Amino acid sequence: MMREVYVADISSIREAQVRIQPFIHKTPVLSSESLNAVSGRQLFFKCEGFQKGGAFKFRGACNAVFSLDNDHAAKGVVTHSSGNHAAALSLAAKLRGIPAYIVIPKSAPKCKVANVIRYGGQVIWSEATMQSRESVASKVLQETGAVLVHPYNDGRIVSGQGTITLEILEQAPEIDTLIVPISGGGLISGVALAAKSINPAIRVFAAEPKGANDAAQSKAAGRIITLPKTNTIADGLRAHLGDLTWPIVRDLVDDIITVDDEEIIEAMKLCYEILKVVVEPSGAIGLAAVLSDSFKKNPAWKNCSNIGIILSGGNVDLASLWDSFRK
Amino acid sequence: MMREVYVADISSIREAQVRIQPFIHKTPVLSSESLNAVSGRQLFFKCEGFQKGGAFKFRGACNAVFSLDNDHAAKGVVTHSSGNHAAALSLAAKLRGIPAYIVIPKSAPKCKVANVIRYGGQVIWSEATMQSRESVASKVLQETGAVLVHPYNDGRIVSGQGTITLEILEQAPEIDTLIVPISGGGLISGVALAAKSINPAIRVFAAEPKGANDAAQSKAAGRIITLPKTNTIADGLRAHLGDLTWPIVRDLVDDIITVDDEEIIEAMKLCYEILKVVVEPSGAIGLAAVLSDSFKKNPAWKNCSNIGIILSGGNVDLASLWDSFRK
Numbered sequence: 001m002m003r004e005v006y007v008a009d010i011s012s013i014r015e016a017q018v019r020i021q022p023f024i025h026k027t028p029v030l031s032s033e034s035l036n037a038v039s040g041r042q043l044f045f046k047c048e049g050f051q052k053g054g055a056f057k058f059r060g061a062c063n064a065v066f067s068l069d070n071d072h073a074a075k076g077v078v079t080h081s082s083g084n085h086a087a088a089l090s091l092a093a094k095l096r097g098i099p100a101y102i103v104i105p106k107s108a109p110k111c112k113v114a115n116v117i118r119y120g121g122q123v124i125w126s127e128a129t130m131q132s133r134e135s136v137a138s139k140v141l142q143e144t145g146a147v148l149v150h151p152y153n154d155g156r157i158v159s160g161q162g163t164i165t166l167e168i169l170e171q172a173p174e175i176d177t178l179i180v181p182i183s184g185g186g187l188i189s190g191v192a193l194a195a196k197s198i199n200p201a202i203r204v205f206a207a208e209p210k211g212a213n214d215a216a217q218s219k220a221a222g223r224i225i226t227l228p229k230t231n232t233i234a235d236g237l238r239a240h241l242g243d244l245t246w247p248i249v250r251d252l253v254d255d256i257i258t259v260d261d262e263e264i265i266e267a268m269k270l271c272y273e274i275l276k277v278v279v280e281p282s283g284a285i286g287l288a289a290v291l292s293d294s295f296k297k298n299p300a301w302k303n304c305s306n307i308g309i310i311l312s313g314g315n316v317d318l319a320s321l322w323d324s325f326r327k
Numbered sequence: 328m329m330r331e332v333y334v335a336d337i338s339s340i341r342e343a344q345v346r347i348q349p350f351i352h353k354t355p356v357l358s359s360e361s362l363n364a365v366s367g368r369q370l371f372f373k374c375e376g377f378q379k380g381g382a383f384k385f386r387g388a389c390n391a392v393f394s395l396d397n398d399h400a401a402k403g404v405v406t407h408s409s410g411n412h413a414a415a416l417s418l419a420a421k422l423r424g425i426p427a428y429i430v431i432p433k434s435a436p437k438c439k440v441a442n443v444i445r446y447g448g449q450v451i452w453s454e455a456t457m458q459s460r461e462s463v464a465s466k467v468l469q470e471t472g473a474v475l476v477h478p479y480n481d482g483r484i485v486s487g488q489g490t491i492t493l494e495i496l497e498q499a500p501e502i503d504t505l506i507v508p509i510s511g512g513g514l515i516s517g518v519a520l521a522a523k524s525i526n527p528a529i530r531v532f533a534a535e536p537k538g539a540n541d542a543a544q545s546k547a548a549g550r551i552i553t554l555p556k557t558n559t560i561a562d563g564l565r566a567h568l569g570d571l572t573w574p575i576v577r578d579l580v581d582d583i584i585t586v587d588d589e590e591i592i593e594a595m596k597l598c599y600e601i602l603k604v605v606v607e608p609s610g611a612i613g614l615a616a617v618l619s620d621s622f623k624k625n626p627a628w629k630n631c632s633n634i635g636i637i638l639s640g641g642n643v644d645l646a647s648l649w650d651s652f653r654k
Binding site for chain 1: 352355357358360374376377381438445596599600601602603604605641645649652
């Protein structure tokens with residue numbers, strides 16, 4: 001029998017942990033009896049919004065930047081993410097003392113652009129289309145000789161994100177289920193590879209917005225599905241799976257729970273009002289999934305007792321946050 | 328030479344720690360290089376908003392409730408706090424299986440009333456005046472035989488709050504300075520007693536709103552000063568010192584830093600946007616103090632390198648929060 005070789009594995013994840021440990025925050029795991037009561041489960045919230053850069057993305061970016069040999073590193077790194085990966089890559093590059101060229105569409109949320117600038121990234125503007133972003137990025141690549149660091153379709157990124165599993169299972173060894181936001185699949189691929197390798201009985205569920213449910217459709221179809229357009233408040237979850245993350249999602253993710261924007265907003269409110277943690281919509285989707293009817297109808301639900309929820313990030317414009325709460 | 332005997336000491340604080348440990352959260356200490364850069368100091372944020380009930384108050388309440396012998400406990404506890412102490416006492420009483428009677432003025436913030444109800448407290452309404460609150464409370468005392476647990480002027484409360492110092496000095500032993508919100512003085516008394524006992528060289532500063540600066544005035548006058556009225560967004564910091572907390576504040580608190588509401592709101596924004604932690608105005612005042620010009624003019628400032636800031640609570644109505652950010 002052939003064994004599928006993925007872009008990362010438990011060894012590369014453990015190596016990443018050693019590599020990034022001097023630079024990252026070991027984020028705390030919070031719990032709330034009020035939220036346990038609401039969900040009927042023991043919940044463990046891994047607060048990656050407290051990570052440097054305000055999101056889990058710093059783990060992967062840091063692993064990628066510090067994996068480079070000196071010659072490649074000297075020329076810097078490039079990405080065309082508009083979101084948390086951009087800030088994370090800027091910060092990792094700054095720590096290594098190399099340039100980070102960040103291609104950002106003019107439509108990106110202000111707070112995310114501000115983060116890139118705060119962390120010393122060089123902003124290069126593009127139009128909002130993926131075509132414009134990619135063409136601007138490849139121009140930068142040619143001019144600088146810098147290394148492209150894709151936000152998720154990259155083994156170094158997947159390995160870095162997987163370090164979350166190593167931490168959370170040490171902090172809360174009773175966890176039997178992990179709920180992870182899914183977008184391009186970098187986070188959940190790393191988390192699932194580590195979890196299934198440490199204990200194959202741990203269930204790994206993805207949480208995805210109904211208005212950007214390409215991963216759920218991909219799982220159903222058995223191949224990568226991309227959507228012509230997406231419609232969700234969770235601006236961090238609009239990407240589609242990559243060819244390197246898809247096989248891991250296909251094989252190791254138990255199921256995908258989809259939720260609508262109302263459920264996401266309700267979960268955000270609970271994070272603010274009960275956990276006292278600032279989360280962005282993408283960050284709250286794991287709690288939304290746990291509280292959703294879709295999950296309660298899932299055959300695995302009755303066996304999920306101790307659930308680890310990755311609160312993936314907290315970069316949100318307070319103004320737009322409030323507008324979403326008002327609706 | 329006579330040695331002043333205070334209402335609590337390092338022994339009662341250590342006893343409190345053992346007593347409440349099974350019930351409280353050991354709250355994490357967060358740090359942020361961005362905020363270190365802004366302040367020019369290493370900052371350590373003790374996140375008591377993640378405590379049960381959303382504030383440090385649960386430590387003292389829990390110590391008070393679990394100090395009672397069975398006969399007294401059976402009749403329940405009473406308080407006329409309108410704020411976090413009320414929720415904390417309700418929760419502690421619920422954990423011990425005894426009633427909590429909470430006298431609340433009709434003007435109290437909704438989220439705080441909701442917390443009391445969520446934690447099983449029995450709400451008894453009064454008018455907003457202290458006179459009405461006290462007369463309603465004493466009526467309840469007579470009718471029920473319950474034990475009055477004052478929000479701060481009580482050794483059991485002071486001892487419970489002091490456990491914060493034991494934790495934070497274990498989590499960040501390099502701390503040389505602690506910044507603590509001051510209102511009735513329960514929190515800072517416990518924190519200062521423990522800190523000065525463990526290491527007399529640790530500086531303890533109070534942070535107080537300019538619009539409710541009775542503690543600063545008291546320190547200057549050498550006696551308890553009460554204000555005819557207060558005017559600050561920090562609704563948790565409007566009380567005045569008690570006869571049991573005043574001697575500790577007088578003798579052990581190095582200085583009091585006063586800040587205005589604008590500085591408090593700016594600090595709250597930083598907590599939301601950079602730390603990703605939900606704080607109430609009273610909770611953010613320690614950061615406001617560290618960033619204030621008043622502190623930078625303080626003779627001790629140059630020696631404060633590693634500063635522990637108590638983010639005391641996170642119970643805030645999202646609606647009124649947003650209104651304050653808009654101003």
